[in-house]
Amino acid sequence: MFAGVIWSEIGQATLETLYMVGVSTLLAVILGLPLGVVLYLCAPGSLLENRWVYQAASVVVNIVRSVPFIILLIAIIPLTEWLVGTSIGVNAAIVPLVVGAAPFYARIAETSFREVDPGVIEAAQAMGASVWQVIFRVLLPESRPGLIAGATITAVTLISYSAMSGVIGGGGLGDLAVRYGYERFETNVMLITTAVMVVLVQVLQWLGDRAALYFARRSR
């Protein structure tokens, strides 16, 4: 079954996937977190209640989240070319992955913030904390377990998204599965790449759960 499988290519593809998922998760969190803070703060009844900003941010997030990733992948090729200079390869794949995942993470962050006891935020305000101080000293530390669990979910989702980007020549395990497994009917390559991805997801979820649990145990 494993005859003719080019192991070095699988190793290479795994590293590519890890690179894509790692970088795009990081960027998705960096972009999604502030967006989540904006969504939380501007929501009706919140600290900086602002209907227009909230609605605008909410609509943008919902649009990106409702477009199927495969469509998004192709639709933003011009943006990818402008940013990276090409639409093929591992670095090019990172752009649609981040665009797709950042709004996803923003919603997760917003939900985590909402779970912070409003009383604690009020107590901070009563002590004279500014909105910035509330964000950095209350909101972010108090929602840390949720934010970490959310980053795990995002990373896991990105593993499968990154596989999809193989369709447009994105590199990584998905690319390998499509080129060998699908186009050349080498079922064993497809099975192996899928198995590697299953292992990746398992390991990632395990690590994420442990990190979230570590902070949750301390705080609850």
Place this chain on the structure above:
Amino acid sequence: MVVHFSALVGQMSLDIDYEQRSKGEMFVISLQNVTLTYRTGHRLIPALRDVSLEVHAGEVFGIIGYSGAGKSTLLRCINLLERPQSGQVWVDGVDLLSLRKRELQKQRKKIGMIFQHFHLLNSATVRDNILFPLRLAKTPVAEAERRVAELLELVGLTGYERHYPSQLSGGQKQRVAIARALANFPKVLLCDEATSALDPETTQSILDLLREIHRQFGVTVVMVTHEISVVQRVCHRVAVMDQGRMVEVGRVVDVFLRPQAEVTRRLLGWTNAEGVGADLPEQVFREGTLVCELAMAGEAAQSPLLFQAAREAGVTCSILRGTVDAIQDTPFARMVVAWYGDAKQVQAAVRRLEAHGAAVRWLNKAERMLAADEAGMK
């Protein structure tokens, strides 16, 4: 003529300003004609209707009422967690409603606050929770650390620095909250139902701690509660809230002796919803029996005044119900007394009690009988 008139109006408004300013400066807390209405959908819910409140420096002031009476809203107006739609809020000589955000945040550092559900940072240790306000005030690290140690000793939690709130009991959490509230040496400490989530024993220990803090630092304390016993144990003065209005305010002893509002009597547990004495057995209102409510504080509560008065007037009486306890250090007695004998002599005995400072309230039927008796005499 027109100029003259507007000048006069200007003068008048200056006078009003002056009056409010002077009140703002005289009292550590002064709320003037505060009105606040909540809007839920299309319905307007008046939470505070034209409430004025003055709290002296160094006083322990209670605000009591049933839930929904507006007492918490009133407390939260003091540090503007709720912004009234009209009226004035003065704390420590500063008109809070006139302040910009930054200045308000600065003033709030002088107002400590504790809550029913503690509201500690779950992700921070006891030490970091107490450091929180000190960091906001940009206290130098060494000084802040010293202050934390000092505060932990004050609230009796030395050695708990590294604990997380989830590892503490309710009473311990409230102690941390108290330490946190006191970190920046506030002039005023606001307590929003601070003991309502605690068992009676812990409540007592937290009240003892608050009393001790008040005694040591002379901080002005305003506490909201629905438990009359809390007011009785620690407050100097009390305000009673009902449906967004302040229906009664005064020294705790005076309010206990002569409650004016029906809701106060209900809070004191002296009247239930059906009226005075409705829970007394029907037999005590037998023909010819006069029944009254009697409240005495201080010296009068300690002496055998009732029986002396009865003997001197030549009547007898029996106590249907009675308690003696204390309003802080003042003994306080309250009883329901049935009198036997001539109506006129009974009245003489009661007048004698009143002369000694007792508060008397005839129960409905007795009042009618006495009136009829007096009419018959004439």
